[in-house]
Amino acid sequence: xxxxxxxxxxxxxxxxxxxxxxxxxxxxxxxxxxxxxxxxxxxxxxxxxxxxxxxxxxxxxxxxxxxxxxxxxxxxxxxxxxxxxxxxxxxxxxxxxxxxxxxxxxxxxxxxxxxxxxxxxxxxxxxxxxxxxxxxxxxxxxxxxxxxxxxxxxxxxxxxxxxxxxxxx
Numbered sequence: 156x157x158x159x160x161x162x163x164x165x166x167x168x169x170x171x172x173x174x175x176x177x178x179x180x181x182x183x184x185x186x187x188x189x190x191x192x193x194x195x196x197x198x199x200x201x202x203x204x205x206x207x208x209x210x211x212x213x214x215x216x217x218x219x220x221x222x223x224x225x226x227x228x229x230x231x232x233x234x235x236x237x238x239x240x241x242x243x244x245x246x247x248x249x250x251x252x253x254x255x256x257x258x259x260x261x262x263x264x265x266x267x268x269x270x271x272x273x274x275x276x277x278x279x280x281x282x283x284x285x286x287x288x289x290x291x292x293x294x295x296x297x298x299x300x301x302x303x304x305x306x307x308x309x310x311x312x313x314x315x316x317x318x319x320x321x322x323x324x
Contacts, residue, residue: 177210178211181297182214188249191249192222192249192251192275194224194250195221196254197226200252201223203281223237232265252280254266256285257282257298258288259289264293282295284299284301304323
């Protein structure tokens with residue numbers, strides 16, 4: 156296979172180990188809850204939710220409700236949940252917000268602020284890869300892998316049924 160400029164930094168097995176560990180960390184943060192909202196930031200955060208969910212279901216007795224939140228890339232202060240979802244249901248609940256990569260923090264910050272407007276009781280942020288290029292004052296509570304990269308480098312996360320991988324380009 157010709158070199159496409161991509162370097163694999165996480166293999167399928169390594170991702171699965173990180174997902175299991177992250178699931179235990181989520182459970183430790185929320186073990187006392189009877190209901191938890193697991194919310195993925197559309198698109199990649201939702202894929203991460205799909206991969207975390209089986210691990211969480213094995214260890215948690217809580218009812219886990221899966222949702223997605225979409226942000227307008229041009230105006231991230233505009234957000235949307237699934238049609239018909241009553242946001243008032245988040246009031247007083249524990250919310251787990253997920254995304255694949257934390258780079259500048261802009262996406263995670265706007266999604267978190269939308270959730271806080273709904274008066275959730277606890278907000279836990281989860282990312283698979285943390286790049287540490289923060290421009291916004293937010294951090295991930297639970298991280299699969301932290302990388303020091305240059306601003307020119309790009310992290311590509313491929314979450315599939317099989318052969319998931321994370322690449323540095």
